[in-house]
Each structure stands twice: as structure tokens, then as C-alpha cells.
Amino acid sequence: MADTPFFDGHNDFLLRLRGAPDQRKTLWLEQGTEGHLDLPRMQQAGFAGGFFAIYIPSPHDENASDYQAMMDNPPYDLPLPALMNASEAQSTALKMAGHLMWMERASKGALRICRSSADLRACMADGTIAAIMHMEGAEAIGPDLDALYAFHAMGLRSLGPVWSRPTVFGHGVPFRFPGDPDTGPGLTEAGKDLVRACNELKIMIDLSHLNEKGFNDVASLTDAPLVATHSNAHAVTRSTRNLTDRQLAMIRESGGMVGLNYATVFLREDGRKSTDCGWDPVMRHLDHLVEKLGEDHVGFGSDFDGADLPDVIGDVTGVQVLIEQMRKHQYGEELIEKIACKNWTSLLERTWGE
Template sequence: MADTTFFDGHNDFLLRLLRAPRDREQIWLKGDGSGHLDLPRMQAAGFAGGFFAIYISSPPEKDAPDFEAMMDHPPYDLPLPALMDAAETQAIALSMAGHLMWMERASQGALKICRSAADLRACLESGTIAAVMHMEGAEAIDPDLDALYAFHAMGLRSLGPVWSRPTVFGHGVPFRFPGTPDTGPGLTEAGKALIRACNELGIMVDLSHLNEKGFNDVAAISDAPLVATHSNAHAVTQSTRNLTDRQLAMIRESGGMVGLNYATVFLREDGRKLTDCGWDPVMRHLDHLVEKLGEDHVGLGSDFDGAELPDVIGDVTGVQALITEMRNRQYGEALIEKIARKNWISLLERTWGA
């Protein structure tokens, strides 16, 4: 049994299942040794719960440049894929929501999709993995928002208006290093309506991937805490995906929070993907987030199965090593428990209602 259980702000495990549906029992229930997550490793690691992302990947482009190689040799500025509309993405999003529901059934009580704070508390008390259905990029939501209500009925409780690619609702940041999140226009009128509808339904709005003007628009409209589920500090690593100190101050003032992203390109000061970076980049970001946000507004937001991670973490089983590193750097047990689990639970209670 792991020493400290933890709640995680973001993973892309559903995309793994989407790409290998015939192998899903091996991938989820038994673990095939690939990727960062599976049920046995999560249970062994102390994974108490987290956000499971519905994410629509772009179709491969003929003669596209090698983006992976570009990101390992900064500076880089990757072109964003074209907008995808609801007509071409809803079926994929529905399949991914179905995969999460299948995971719940197949786990035979080991995982539960949480639709309320009461569900969340019950899972934590019983040792059941608490899964939050999240949508990373709202391509599958039509401008009239009918699909939002349908997905909410399925269990959707967290949504990011964009994954870097633009949507009818707004604009994300391109993958650029060095760069700032001030990269384009803000929310569209449909995007502003989406934020209001999410507030009404109690769907948490995720600001990760949204550009700075879109961030400002959400802050002006939303009556809920501002949240970035998997983002880091721009003052440490000058990636467009990271948050400026001004943005961190706005999140703190709203009672929101930020989940520390383990992706090396957002951790390393040189913006590279290399994974042999040790603990220093991780802890520089964590220290900065705690300093600027305060100890009640920082959590974990791994980006498991969606990014290259430092070798010292590796996969979900490495989170306990991160917790040990916090102890080694004089983080007290009360603060560790807040970062590992308690802050996310408190945030969801404030967003969803107790």
C-alpha cells in the first residue's frame, strides 16, 4: 500500500484505449507494461482519483514535419492543426466516454465515475478510484450547446474550451518555445455562452491550453474558481503553455488552483523533451507555484499517457518518489497531503457544491 494517496489533475488514458480497443482488457485490467497508467499500477501507486480526458487527436497530415524532433531542439513554433467541428468529432468523444464507463464496469467496484462531491467523498472513504470525466477541447460540443447537456448527463464534470487547436469557442496557445501565452484573440461569443452554461451545470472550466486573452475572458465571466489542471510556471520555463505570475495571482484570488504538469518540455528551463533531468526542474516549478498561489491552491496534474515524463517519475508508480522528494526538501506532511490530494477535493467541492 502506498504511503500517501494522491489525486491527479489530468491523464490521457482514454486515448490509449481508443487506439487499441481490442486490447482494452489487457491494457486496463492486467496492464501490458506500456504507457503510464493501468488499474494494477494505479492501485499499487496510491492513485486515489483523477480527471480522465476525452481528447480528439487531429488526423495525420501528409508530409507533416517531425514535431517530436522539433520540440527536442528549441527554439520551435509548431503550426496548430485546423479546427474540427462537432459533426466530425462527436462520435469519437462518445466512444471515449463509453470507454470510461466500460472501465467502471470492468473494474468491478475498483473505479467509479464521480458526478458529485458526495460521490467523490464516498470513493475516498472506501478506497475506490474516483474518476472525473473531463473534456480537453470542446470540439464535440455544438455552438448551440445541446451536446454539453448530453455529455453532462453522461457524467461530464470538467471541460477545457480548447486543446491548443482552435475551436468555435476560442483559441489555444501554440506549442512554442520560447514564448508567452499572449498568442491571439479571446473567447468567441459562443465561448462565453459555453462558460456560463458550465457554471450553471457545475462543470469545472479548465484553463490549461487556453491563451491569455481567453483566460482573461473566463476570469471576467465565470463565477467559479479558476483552474488549470495541468500547467506550470512561465517564470521558470518560458513555454506558451505555462502560466505567468499575473495569471497565477488571478487563480489564487479566485480560490482556484493549478496542477503541476510532469511533461519535460514544460518543466525544463531549456524547453527540451529530454527525460534525464532529475528532480530540480520539477521542484523549481512546484516551489514557484506554492510561493505564488499559496499552499491551498496547488495540486498534481501529471499529463500521464500524454507527455514525456522525467525518468525519476517514469509512470504512475513514480509519484511516491515525488512525494518523498517533497519530504527531502522540507515540505511538511500537512502541505504534502494538500498538494497530493486535499486541495483537489476542496476545489471540486467549491466548484460542484458540497
């Protein structure tokens, strides 16, 4: 059977480029065996489009290796990095936005940054990879919001107010297992202004990493569908990063979306990061999301180049193996096409308008 085109809710490839700027041509244009993405592998795999995250790494933490070990030996509760201000974050965010613009140019027509529904439809029609500029954590946007308008002009069309560390806009969930997303206060007044500005600009708001009170605040303010680009089901894996059934119901009622996160720490019932978990946790989460959200509100949200993935997926070329597993799991072709691609493109059109 021919490969099924798929759209992906989250990747951190721009972070890989930031970490090796002298190798960016090789990392992007040549097929490699490291990491999860490059242009040849994406084309080979049927990658139709996805969200490319601008993420500002925290300053070096000498305990980072210890944290990784803790995540393979639950229970754990990792301390969050300190808040970063806009002046610390903006230069990195600008570089990463520039990386995506360079990728568009270097691809010579194979990838296009989409700024509108018309751009998205054109990419889907002619097979060009549709890139959505996303910001994971709004540290680069100061409380006056002026930078939001500048990044929007560059192509920003999706934004998460927080990664897990706090921002001037709100509070994220810590990496804790077991735990639930009710971990602290909600949006600040600046955060509420940010939501209103994103609605005005038709920038999609991503609820991934936001705590429960912040989730509720967005839901009470926004006029757009509720979206979590890369999150899983708390009923299956009791991680703070996963969504409760109540949250899933709110997303469904809004006409929103959840992208299945492939990160093992959010998939495995035991919360471990070990990658030898097979297909069972992947399909348990996917089944639960489809049951609670409905067939029109579930997609993929891989976390490529930002997380440890199950060995059975490996990298972007493993998505077709996942799709074949969905067939073996008695998912019909219409449902597979929705989850793989159509739900995401429909959601973006609902959010962005014509």
C-alpha cells in the same frame, strides 16, 4: 512510511484505449510496462482519483515526427491543426466517454465515475478510485450547446474550451518555445455562452491550453474558481503553455488550483522534451507554484499517457518517489497531503457545491 494517496489533474488513458480497442481489457485490467497507467499500477501507486480526458486527436499529420524532433531542439514554433467541427468530433468523444463507463464496470467496484461532491467523498472514504470525466477541447460540443447537456448527463464534470488548436469557442496557445501565452484573440461569443452554461451545470472550466485573452475572458465571466489542471510556471520555463505570475495571482484570488504538469517540455528551463532532467526542474516549478498560489491551491496534473515524463517519475508508480522527493525538499506532511490530494478534492467541492 505508508504511501500517500494522490489525486491527479489530467491523464490521457482514454486516448490509449481508443488507439487499441481490441486490447482494452489487457491495457486496463492487467499490470503492464508500457504507457503510464493501468488499474493494477494505479492501485499499487496510491492513485486516489483523477481527471480522465476525452480528447479528439487531429487528423494524421505527416510532419508529426518532425515536430517531435523540433521539440527537442528549441527554439520551435509548431503549426496548429485546423479547427474541427462537432460532426467530426462527436463520434470519437462518445466512444471515449463509453471507454470510461466500460472501465467503471470492468473494474468491479475499484473505480467510480464521480458526478457530485457526495460521490467524491464516498470514494475518498472507502478507497475507490474517483474518476472525473473531463473534456480537453470542446470540439464535440456544437455552438448550440445541446451536446453539453447530453455529455453532462453521461457524467461530464470538467471541460477545457480548447486544446491548443482553435475551436468555435476560442483559441489555444501554440506549442512554442520560447514564448508567452498572449498569442491571439479571446473567447468567441459562443465561448462566452459555453462558460455561462458550464457555470449553470457546475461543470469545472479548465484553463490549460487557453491563451491569455481567453483566460481573461473566462475570469471575467465565471462564478467558479479558476483552474488549470495541468500547467506550470512561465517564470521558470518560458513555454506558451505555462502560466504567468499574473495568471497565477488571479487563480489564487479566485480560490482556484493549478496541477503540476510532468511533461518535460513544460518543466525544463531549456524547453526540451528529453526525459533525463532529474528532479531539479520538477521542484523548481513546484516551489514557484506554492510561492505564488499558496499551499491550498497547488496539486498534481501529470499528463500521464499524453506526454514525455522525466525518467525519475517514469509512470504512475513514480508519484510516490516524487512525494518522497518533496519530503527531502523539506515539504512538511501537511503540505504534502494538501498537494497530493486534499487540495483537489476541496476544489471540486467548491466548484460543484454540495
